[in-house]
Amino acid sequence: MYKKIILATDGSDHSIRATSHAIQLAKIDQGQVDVVYVVDDKKSKEDVLHGIDKYDVNKERKAKLKPIIQLLEENNINYASHILHGEPGPVIVEFANTHHYDCVVVGSRGLNNLQTMILGSVSHKVAKRVHCPVLIVK
Secondary structure, three states: OOOEEEEEEOOOHHHHHHHHHHHHHHHHOOOEEEEEEEEOHHHHHHHHHOOOOHHHHHHHHHHHHHHHHHHHHHOOOEEEEEEEEOOHHHHHHHHHHHOOOOEEEEEOOOOOHHHHHHHOOHHHHHHHHOOOOEEEEO
């Protein structure tokens, strides 16, 4: 049923909880979970302006994925990870629709509370625009 699952994550507690649900879906039909972390262009520009070393930036991004990858490995789930760039909502939607996923799993809230209050959450944008079922995890 859900052989090809995309797990949108930002390293928040909600996305770690979403990982558990993606694992359960993947176990049903021996599916693969593609972990997607989107680097917001604004954050990327700030890092450059503040002179943060590229190595440190990449290390920080991978550290956010570490608990998610660890859970997938502990549960013997076939996975791949993707670090993408752009505005998270639209990038996740384009990636999911382009690669024809069976399901998108995303946390209900991420790390950016200000954006959630002003623009609406990434999960809301994803749910409105992807062409497959979306599981939003609280």
